[in-house]
């Protein structure tokens with residue numbers, strides 16, 4: 001007899017996912033050149049140690065767990081109220097957003113939340129993503145059977161792609177017709193672009209006029225430097241009626257390996273059932289989390305809570321300032337090398353136009369072989385990312401400076417322009 005059936009949607013996924021292909025090329029190069037001192041400015045993982053405030057809080061929590069009185073078993077699936085209250089106060093109410101603790105769901109990552117959200121959304125939705133895009137939004141829709149097959153350019157049938165390029169300032173155009181679900185990410189991965197209040201207002205107005213739901217990924221909000229820019233979609237009037245927001249402790253507090261994030265589902269935000277009935281999304285997400293998730297560890301939630309202490313706030317600010325100085329160095333040095341650079345001012349990513357006649361993977365190979373620097377080809381984030389290249393600011397100062405020197409040398413060598 002044949003074995004059990006697999007989820008055929010997985011077979012629609014494009015074989016050469018970006019990061020495995022990068023790993024394959026780096027491995028091949030390293031094997032051929034074992035002495036090459038490779039510097040990685042590719043994947044968006046942080047490099048600086050965990051803030052002291054978070055470590056102290058987690059150590060204290062471990063000791064509590066070692067006592068009968070302080071032991072914690074299963075916690076609330078939604079997260080401990082003290083953490084949800086700290087988040088509501090510091091991240092939202094302090095910016096004038098009417099988000100309450102009850103509307104915050106603590107989780108172990110916004111990668112999983114931004115994929116899992118499809119559990120509570122119907123099959124028939126018309127979905128819009130930007131191009132280029134954080135690949136998780138697209139692939140999770142493919143896995144959930146919400147798309148058709150990929151075409152030769154790698155675009156999936158049924159998805160609406162909104163191209164973001166230098167010619168539109170990397171801000172997505174509003175869709176021409178009605179879409180039901182819109183993924184937005186500001187500050188943006190991969191382009192490093194950010195949205196103004198006016199731009200977000202245009203999205204909120206569109207969503208309310210069309211009955212669309214915005215899935216707003218604010219994983220990089222802490223990197224915003226310009227005080228006039230919005231950190232949350234809820235800074236825009238009406239967003240509570242049309243948006244879910246994802247946040248993470250990964251990039252601000254260095255929790256990529258510690259794991260803590262949150263999703264905001266406002267009370268009163270509704271969707272439509274097949275019979276036309278209006279259904280509150282909050283109840284569905286709460287039900288989903290209670291059934292499929294058992295919460296983030298007590299220890300980690302205490303670590304996340306410490307981000308909001310005065311020491312934690314100062315330490316996170318210093319981390320962000322450190323990475324943003326790296327981004328400024330990358331922008332400055334690559335501009336001096338004659339490249340057009342975008343982003344990197346309100347986000348830890350610098351988005352580079354590849355030199356004329358060199359495509360994204362060509363530039364990847366050139367930097368790898370001539371500078372021993374690993375970045376990310378823009379085409380890996382979508383067809384409209386072709387001709388661009390992403391460098392991340394997550395590395396030591398020493399490595400960033402060294403990488404910039406090497407790239408300048410490589411680009412001024414005659415071979416690079418040949």
Ligand code: PLP
Nearest residue numbers: 109110111134189219248250261
């Ligand atoms: N959202 C975006 C846009 C990201 O770039 C990343 C990580 O790189 C995530 C979410 C994932 O965050 P987390 O570590 O909370 O899963």
